[in-house]
Amino acid sequence: TIYLDFNATTPIDERVLQEMNDVYRNNFGNAGSRTHVYGQMANKLVEKSRREIALLLQVDSNEVIFTSGATESNNLTLLGLAEWGLENGRTHIISSQIEHKSILEPLELLSKKGFEIELVPGNKSGRIDSNEIIRRVRSDTLLVSMMHANNETGIIQPVAEVGDFLRETPTYFHIDAAQTFGKLVEELQLIHYDFLSVSAHKIFGPQGIGALVARRKRFQFPPIQPLMLGGGQEFGLRPGTVPVALVAGFGKASILAHQEYNARKISTQQIRESIISQLSEIPHLINGDMQFGLSSTLNVSFPGIDSEALMLTLEQDLALSNGSACTSKEYKPSHVLLSMGFDEHTAHSAIRLSWGYATNEVNLEPLIAFVKDFTN
Numbered sequence: 041t042i043y044l045d046f047n048a049t050t051p052i053d054e055r056v057l058q059e060m061n062d063v064y065r066n067n068f069g070n071a072g073s074r075t076h077v078y079g080q081m082a083n084k085l086v087e088k089s090r091r092e093i094a095l096l097l098q099v100d101s102n103e104v105i106f107t108s109g110a111t112e113s114n115n116l117t118l119l120g121l122a123e124w125g126l127e128n129g130r131t132h133i134i135s136s137q138i139e140h141k142s143i144l145e146p147l148e149l150l151s152k153k154g155f156e157i158e159l160v161p162g163n164k165s166g167r168i169d170s171n172e173i174i175r176r177v178r179s180d181t182l183l184v185s186m187m188h189a190n191n192e193t194g195i196i197q198p199v200a201e202v203g204d205f206l207r208e209t210p211t212y213f214h215i216d217a218a219q220t221f222g223k224l225v226e227e228l229q230l231i232h233y234d235f236l237s238v239s240a241h242k243i244f245g246p247q248g249i250g251a252l253v254a255r256r257k258r259f260q261f262p263p264i265q266p267l268m269l270g271g272g273q274e275f276g277l278r279p280g281t282v283p284v285a286l287v288a289g290f291g292k293a294s295i296l297a298h299q300e301y302n303a304r305k306i307s308t309q310q311i312r313e314s315i316i317s318q319l320s321e322i323p324h325l326i327n328g329d330m331q332f333g334l335s336s337t338l339n340v341s342f343p344g345i346d347s348e349a350l351m352l353t354l355e356q357d358l359a360l361s362n363g364s365a366c367t368s369k370e371y372k373p374s375h376v377l378l379s380m381g382f383d384e385h386t387a388h389s390a391i392r393l394s395w396g397y398a399t400n401e402v403n404l405e406p407l408i409a410f411v412k413d414f415t416n
């Protein structure tokens with residue numbers, strides 16, 4: 041079965057696994073135990089990884105807060121800012137309809153707590169119009185939260201423009217970079233933001249580890265509260281024993297992404313060209329404007345075909361998806377495609393292909409045959 045669901049998660053890199061194995065065997069200490077060498081060694085390793093991730097993003101290492109992944113980082117930003125927002129009369133939040141559920145659901149909760157939430161729709165190209173965000177910013181806008189690239193379409197959002205505008209305002213800016221961290225390396229180094237959510241398992245690192253990057257001003261973090269209590273770890277913002285092996289694996293995956301990102305980009309572009317050329321044999325629509333797309337994702341509709349039937353029939357040959365992993369069991373048309381203005385039929389006939397540099401040749405013959413059979 042050819043794995044084409046890299047946006048859900050990636051296979052772990054052998055070099056990352058080796059690093060983690062070594063930590064589990066030889067460096068099992070609690071990074072919080074500073075009274076003996078076991079803890080000190082573990083702590084050294086955690087700080088080394090923190091520096092590696094900071095270097096990839098060109099931030100200070102004391103701005104990197106380890107979490108369990110992008111979901112938690114998104115929650116920590118949105119819910120963590122709430123109390124300060126309420127206390128300071130800053131209760132307006134702007135985001136978009138095409139965000140991941142780990143943004144949309146916390147926003148729903150905040151709306152029940154008295155926040156005014158505005159969600160900008162996507163357009164046919166798969167993008168959020170930056171002007172639609174900017175023109176909504178007011179003096180009581182606490183936060184703008186946008187994803188960098190959409191997980192279903194791979195379309196890159198105009199976060200740079202929004203960041204440039206917000207730089208001059210008191211509104212905080214959060215970017216969910218789960219799909220671009222370690223991929224759009226130079227872009228992320230230049231964009232202005234206050235908060236950035238990243239995850240290890242989208243870049244060949246382990247599942248269950250990620251970070252919230254929170255930019256400090258005059259050494260101070262923005263006014264976020266931790267979601268859990270019970271220890272002073274991670275600058276008091278994320279209590280709990282730091283998982284040293286996961287953190288080390290995250291660091292290693294980040295270094296590799298840093299060193300290899302150009303080569304990876306070229307190889308994913310080649311796969312994209314091969315996929316596009318194979319698809320040209322059958323009727324299909326590419327959803328979203330490809331000029332803004334990541335080189336490792338395509339969202340494609342096959343008119344008249346039910347994506348569920350297609351995926352189940354081809355299950356043995358191709359591992360495909362029709363949305364985000366967490367919601368794909370629900371058989372609902374994608375909220376992202378609907379927000380982009382597609383009708384339910386087109387949304388129902390859409391699948392997502394996503395791949396990575398480790399993907400060898402992609403032979404779509406079974407898919408081509410299925411669609412040909414169906415349309416004949």
Ligand code: PLP
Binds near residue numbers: 048110187216219239
């Ligand atoms: N945000 C986006 C855009 C994603 O694609 C994902 C991945 O599923 C997440 C957030 C959640 O990331 P994690 O699995 O690290 O919690």
